[in-house]
Amino acid sequence: MIDSEMVVDKKDGKSSMLNGRFEVILPAERWERVPSWGGASFGVSHVYRPSTVEQLQAIFELARRSGRSVGLRGGGNSYGDAAMNDENILLDLRRMTRVLDWDPENGRISLEPGVTLQQLWQYVLEDGWWPPVVTGTMKTTIGGCAAMNVHGKNAWQVGPIGEHILEFDLLLPSGEIITCNREENRDVFFAAIGGFGVLGCFTRITLQLKRVYSGLLDVETCSLPHLDAMFDYFAENVPRSDYIVGWMDAFARGRSLGRGDVHRANYLPPGADPNPSQTLRLDNQHLPDTILGIVPKSIMWLFMRPFTNNLGTRFVNGGKYWAGRLTGVKRYRQPHAAFHFLLDYIPNWKKAYGPGGLIQYQPFVPRENAREAFREILRLCQRRGLPNYLTVLKRHRPDEFLMTHGLDGFSMAMDFRITPGNRERIVALVKELDEIVLAANGRFYFAKDSTLRPQIARAYLGEEAVAKFKALKQRCDPDNLLQTNLWRRIFEP
Ligand SMILES: Cc1cc2nc3c(=O)[nH]c(=O)nc-3n(C[C@H](O)[C@H](O)[C@H](O)COP(=O)(O)OP(=O)(O)OC[C@H]3O[C@@H](n4cnc5c(N)ncnc54)[C@H](O)[C@@H]3O)c2cc1C
Known part of the structure; x- marks a missing residue:
């Protein structure tokens, strides 16, 4: 679907060279009005809804060729502009909802990023497990929760959700997929969790769940x-x-x-x-x-x-x-x-x-x-x-x-x-x-x-943390392809 759009663009003669880069004009039917969750702001983006990693990779390529940035969006439950990318591409990940692996003995589960907390708890509860951290709404996706490192009403006890993530795969805008955990790519692990979706796109998240003995x-x-x-x-x-x-x-x-x-x-x-x-x-x-x-x-x-x-x-x-x-x-x-x-x-x-x-x-x-x-x-x-x-x-x-x-x-x-x-x-x-x-x-x-x-x-994060994050951004996304309104507002004004 995504490839044929690129072909149609070319057939229509809408492609051109701009500043030495190949430009593809994105089809108008992809324009959608996108609200912040709170509805206090709106934007317009080219919205794509991939269902496979291959489609995600193709969209990054399309973005590169069209000179647009790519924003990631899960359930769109961030109150402000964190999951918005005005006048650019927005990837709505809610069709990536497969459970990739489930071990009901040990409570370990691997998920695609668009699985919502609702889908997760409904999948595991009858086996006696519950997500260790949940948000006040169950409509959030696991990708969005990891990107914001969400907390629950037990935050002082168990920390944010990142403390229960064992491993993830991160798709970089280059198309490369890296696996991150507490040993492998450790620096990216601790930055992409809570990194508001600008280092890469989670494509697989493995989570340790909490054993429960009653509903x-x-x-x-x-x-x-x-x-x-x-x-x-x-x-x-x-x-x-x-x-x-x-x-x-x-x-x-x-x-x-x-x-x-x-x-x-x-x-x-x-x-x-x-x-x-x-x-x-x-x-x-x-x-x-x-x-x-x-x-x-x-x-x-x-x-x-x-x-x-x-x-x-x-x-x-x-x-x-x-x-x-x-x-x-x-x-x-x-x-x-x-x-x-x-x-x-x-x-x-x-x-x-x-x-x-x-x-x-x-x-x-x-x-x-x-x-x-x-x-x-x-x-x-x-x-x-x-x-x-x-x-x-x-x-x-x-x-x-x-x-x-x-x-x-x-x-x-x-x-x-x-x-x-x-x-x-x-x-x-x-x-x-x-x-x-x-x-x-x-x-x-x-x-x-x-x-x-x-x-x-900068004042609350500290110059050192911001510099470290920007260095990782440069490493994971040297062309600054992954952006959101929030990223531009706070980190690239
Ligand atoms: C009613 C309500 C109650 C809430 N309660 C809580 C609460 O109790 N605790 C709490 O911590 N938060 C809470 N929130 C905030 C919410 O949990 C976070 O904003 C969460 O990130 C939303 O998840 P989402 O799937 O909707 O992600 P979105 O809002 O769509 O996106 C959030 C961020 O994740 C990025 N992202 C999305 N998918 C991916 C991916 N696959 N890979 C990389 N980055 C990605 C986006 O670019 C964006 O920066 C609440 C929100 C609402 C509306």
Whole structure:
């Protein structure tokens, strides 16, 4: 299919020499409008959807001949511009979904990059395994997760997903495929994981999964009255939990600043589930199709729409917090999928944010500075009249990856609604927030980013790490064929 397009181009006489390079004009029917996940920005790209490594190689060749760069895209769940490549080629990898090898005795699996977390857990759960790290949505692909080195609600326990990747094959833009692990091509291994898709394209990823003895988790939830209580809860419960996540009401002020709910969960030890073969079955993991057994979830975003503004969200957040206060501490058993993929409960919930979409800002701050930095951030957002609508607190640990966002501390993910009236004010606010995060020795996360400026990235990553990454980029991709909007915005302004 790809070859014939090149032939058609030539037959049509659309080929020419440009600056000594053979130029192929790409067919107009490949143009597609491509959004950021949050819908706050759009671009247009030539989109290709290869299903084999050979097709991938052919597209790189086509890119070289057409003078276009190539961006990689998995499920397109990065909030900002990480999986966009305006006016150039975009490779959508969601057709590369084969399971290449599965060892249910040892929990090792080799996957093509387009396999989603949903496909993965559904494939392995009945054999008693679960992905060691999952994101808040199961629609992410394993290639996209590796490229961003994603973390879960257990980040302080098990690190990011890269710590569970045993090996991968990386297709370089030259067409060469290199195998990388902790011994072979070690430097590329620690840079391509978290390297946001600009060193090469993962074509095979081998992952070590986590053994589970039940399809259920022991879950505890409770509401906490302020930020200090939230941090104290984490400090007390981190040593005895497998997962913890906090939700905060960014509208609460004064003594109540940072109030919210926490959810923590533990795996069931062997023997604790009387009927594991039942609970591990997929039938017991499905998310419900309706809310309260009546409202189809597919239209729930329409009901959320009138509340997705400052007044409505203040009201909803307050109600959620007080409902939690009244019911007190709750303990129950919950299927893995229901605990992890809360954000998939309501399909298309982002549409409730309206046509301007949303951006996310997720700073990571060392443990000793996080409490004060996050207090300052929440207050500043309120002072600027721009409180965020969804605020999520997680605990993390440092890791060995070159472009890491990980550190011994906390992250606070914040969703900001974008409207024509507030876009510039949000950009100005984020600049102020960047300074708070940098002063607290914090870091940022490319998967969530829409606003980071080159000097801020250099300041937190360090000149040495950036230079090392650029040297590897030169080695893996000397013609700078692999690019994204994010790459150009931050590293090649
Ligand atoms: C609702 C929601 C919840 C989320 N929760 C979390 C969370 O809990 N934790 C977390 O860490 N993140 C979270 N994220 C962010 C998300 O996990 C990351 O952005 C992830 O990278 C998305 O995977 P994707 O397959 O959609 O990749 P995309 O967004 O399509 O791409 C991500 C990056 O990977 C590169 N890439 C894609 N495929 C390949 C490949 N085969 N080889 C090399 N590079 C490739 C792309 O160029 C891009 O730079 C969440 C996002 C959403 C929308």
